[in-house]
Amino acid sequence: MVKLVCSSCQQCYSENDPRWQCDCGGLLDVQFTPEFDADKMQHRPFTMWRYREAIPVLHDSNIVSFYEGFTPLIDIDMDGLTVKVKMDHLFPSGSFKDRGASVLISKVKELGVHHVVEDSSGNAGAAIAAYCARARIECDIYVSSFASPEKLRHIESMGARVHKVPGSREDAAEAAQASRTVYYASHAWNPYFLHGTKTLAYEMCEQLDWRAPDRLVVPVGNGTLLLGAFIGFTELLNAGIIDKMPKLIAVQTANCAPCAEAFRKGKDDISAIDSKPTLAEGIAVAQPVRGSQIISAVRNTDGDFLTVSENDIKEWLHHLYRRGYYIEPTSAVVFAALSRCGQKIAKNEVIVTVITGHGLKTQKYT
Ligand SMILES: Cc1ncc(COP(=O)(O)O)c(C=O)c1O
Ligand SMILES: [Zn+2]
Structure with missing residues (x-):
């Protein structure tokens, strides 16, 4: 069984609960026991999803993937x-952020969420934007004003809205978190x-x-x-x-x-x-x-x-x-x-x- 557990107060939440933070403000971690099925693995393509039984997404139909992973x-x-x-x-x-984005956006799809927000120095935003584009999920990315212009163009080209926030990475995170009605697909917070x-x-x-x-x-x-x-x-x-x-x-x-x-x-x-x-x-x-x-x-x-x-x-x-x-x-x-x-x-x-x-x-x- 998969649970979300608060690292501060140990409160547990269901995996079907579309939340990224505990009611106490604490960080959530995913708790579950992964399985490694060597027989099944052997017959699968060389992608990060060959470890399927160890990844906490319930249904295969929700997997959002470009056949990524198993890098040299x-x-x-x-x-x-x-x-x-x-x-x-x-x-x-x-960037390596595709590893996280593939699993996170698969879970977002499984939760039935249609619109996400994220903040990033560029690469996590590009990864979330790419997987949202693949899953046809709406996406807003907040970036700090010093992010590389190529990264911003990359994010925009995939259909995500880019919001430039003057100041630091923390200022961009605050701006993203302010949009409370949209699911926060944060690489930093979301377990x-x-x-x-x-x-x-x-x-x-x-x-x-x-x-x-x-x-x-x-x-x-x-x-x-x-x-x-x-x-x-x-x-x-x-x-x-x-x-x-x-x-x-x-x-x-x-x-x-x-x-x-x-x-x-x-x-x-x-x-x-x-x-x-x-x-x-x-x-x-x-x-x-x-x-x-x-x-x-x-x-x-x-x-x-x-x-x-x-x-x-x-x-x-x-x-x-x-x-x-x-x-x-x-x-x-x-x-x-x-x-x-x-x-x-x-x-x-x-x-x-x-x-x-x-x-x-x-x-x-x-
Ligand atoms: C190219 C690159 N390397 C490393 C990192 C560091 O990753 P993390 O912030 O998860 O420690 C990042 C984060 O944006 C990155 O873009
Ligand atoms: Zn808590």
């Missing part, structure tokens, strides 16, 4: 350190999104012959990739499919590092920080709503937070361009971070990271 896992050599990289910029809308991003963990373990990597290194803004991966690995561990939990390494930009700062101070919750503008627009999130969950996931896996400078981001972005990877600046942060901790990593460790977004949407940096 390739080796990249970084000065003697071999890193395995999931090519998640190859998703239909050009179904994380049951899409968790397929990153399933896929990489399957690509590693059902073994877990030693470390997973991901960029963190609202933490949807990191928290999804944590859920995915936990589920595989509980099902006895993998035998250890990878260390989760979260990378933030030094110009906006609320979780890294709290972690360094030994705190469980984030506090207000002074953030500065950054090239890594996808992780320019000063107040991630799931901040304490992010810190707890990293701590529970004996992981770490790393921060990178703007110069490092620029250097690694251009370094990756020259090696043939057309990625966006936010996706360069993991390589900048890895280049600094190479000495501390044993040669036989299996390290996985992710290219999270395509460079075609941030061409002004080339």
Whole structure:
């Protein structure tokens, strides 16, 4: 049975209840026991929906999909350190957010919702807009005024209405939440999104012959990739499919590092920080709503937070361009971070990271 459970007061809600927040204002999480049916899986196409029994959408007829997922896992050599990289910029809308959007918009369809609102730095908005277009669901996206123009054109071209909000990501979120009559399909708040991003963990373990990597290194803004991966690995561990939990390494930009700062101070919750503008627009999130969950996931896996400078981001972005990877600046942060901790990593460790977004949407940096 699938339930929505409040992370603050433990109040439970039915999966048929079209809500994104507890009455107490708390965050909701999806509670259910996934199943992994190896026989069925073997005969299915290589998409993220091959793990069908582990995804909390009731009826197949509600699945909204472009046959996305199972992105390549390739080796990249970084000065003697071999890193395995999931090519998640190859998703239909050009970022890993399609994982979350496919599951969330399938659930939205199942709930009979016809109009959604979302706020985003660009990629989540594009992913939600694409899946809404596929499902013929009306869509309004609120974006902060610094979002890349290519991302805004991308969202608009798919029929969603774009609302530019002056100020920060938090201002865009507030504006989206103000439209109370429309369902809030937020990647940050809505827990179904994380049951899409968790397929990153399933896929990489399957690509590693059902073994877990030693470390997973991901960029963190609202933490949807990191928290999804944590859920995915936990589920595989509980099902006895993998035998250890990878260390989760979260990378933030030094110009906006609320979780890294709290972690360094030994705190469980984030506090207000002074953030500065950054090239890594996808992780320019000063107040991630799931901040304490992010810190707890990293701590529970004996992981770490790393921060990178703007110069490092620029250097690694251009370094990756020259090696043939057309990625966006936010996706360069993991390589900048890895280049600094190479000495501390044993040669036989299996390290996985992710290219999270395509460079075609941030061409002004080339
Ligand atoms: C390209 C890219 N990478 C990473 C992230 C970070 O994802 P999250 O905010 O879920 O941590 C984003 C978020 O927008 C993004 O667009
Ligand atoms: Zn509550």
